[in-house]
Ligand SMILES: NC(=O)c1ccc[n+]([C@@H]2O[C@H](COP(=O)([O-])OP(=O)(O)OC[C@H]3O[C@@H](n4cnc5c(N)ncnc54)[C@H](O)[C@@H]3O)[C@@H](O)[C@H]2O)c1
């Protein structure tokens with residue numbers, strides 16, 4: 462398709478969606494691209510691509526911040542041609558969003574073994590030189606990205622990881638085929654459809670009315686304490702998962718659950734973090750740490766937690782012996798902040 466035709470198509474769909482609010486029009490457009498392979502392929506013509514290598518996004522450093530560059534289809538085709546690669550590889554891209562003007566955004570991993578082309582994984586250093594950036598571990602770069610890029614890249618990484626790990630049907634053993642947008646994979650032999658998955662995780666800030674309970678796992682960075690977290694078991698409600706996890710990890714019974722917010726968390730695999738406040742039963746505050754799950758847990762006063770929240774860079778606090786809290790981007794931080802700012806989160810049962 463010519464560049465002119467691509468722009469004309471985008472304009473047409475833009476006017477078609479114009480009667481809707483910007484947000485509704487975007488969601489309808491993305492829905493169409495997920496459902497219709499041809500529409501999605503067309504959207505690639507005028508779309509933009511975020512590049513990854515072995516799940517590490519291509520980033521460019523600008524002062525203390527990272528930026529994620531985008532490439533047009535034409536630039537991507539030129540790049541692949543320069544490295545002697547088949548443009549068929551572009552079919553491995555996954556749709557990750559679009560702009561208000563319906564420029565579709567895709568993510569493509571140039572390092573993972575391709576399912577739609579026979580090419581070997583492309584060479585990382587040569588690609589980095591060519592692209593004037595570096596493929597950087599997302600865990601290292603996350604806190605130096607703006608919120609929009611951080612959320613887009615974590616979603617893209619989670620989707621790319623899911624496709625990489627689900628290339629075969631678990632019933633027939635045959636290779637599955639992804640749709641153009643990457644919103645599902647289908648087994649051609651038995652038509653079973655596989656959808657990208659996230660594991661639900663409850664994260665609970667337990668309070669006794671005046672203090673909150675924070676804990677640490679031995680795998681946490683030194684000095685960091687957080688709220689209690691745990692995967693939901695199959696068949697469990699959120700309420701049951703919260704009660705079980707708190708009982709399992711610190712030996713307490715909670716009631717008065719209050720939902721706070723949720724967050725997609727990509728490390729180490731996709732989780733849907735569901736954050737809640739909960740209070741212990743009156744008079745039951747004696748912690749019994751499950752050492753198979755946690756290294757330590759304790760009650761912290763409002764003042765102690767408020768002081769920890771004010772610390773500028775938690776990663777520099779390890780030497781002073783005091784505890785510190787997860788960074789702003791983590792829902793644990795938001796949950797703890799909410800507890801400090803809203804006394805109603807601590808209300809004990811009557
Ligand atoms: N974003 C945040 O603020 C934040 C804060 C805390 C924890 N987390 C995330 O929450 C997740 C769960 O926390 P946790 O480690 O305390 O959970 P947890 O207390 O349930 O303990 C983990 C154990 O649960 C078992 N498990 C059951 N279902 C599992 C599944 N679907 N995937 C993996 N393991 C499963 C495994 O044996 C694993 O070792 C972690 O991945 C962590 O990264 C995020």
Ligand SMILES: [Mg+2]
Nearest residue numbers: 689690691754
């Ligand atoms: Mg846990």
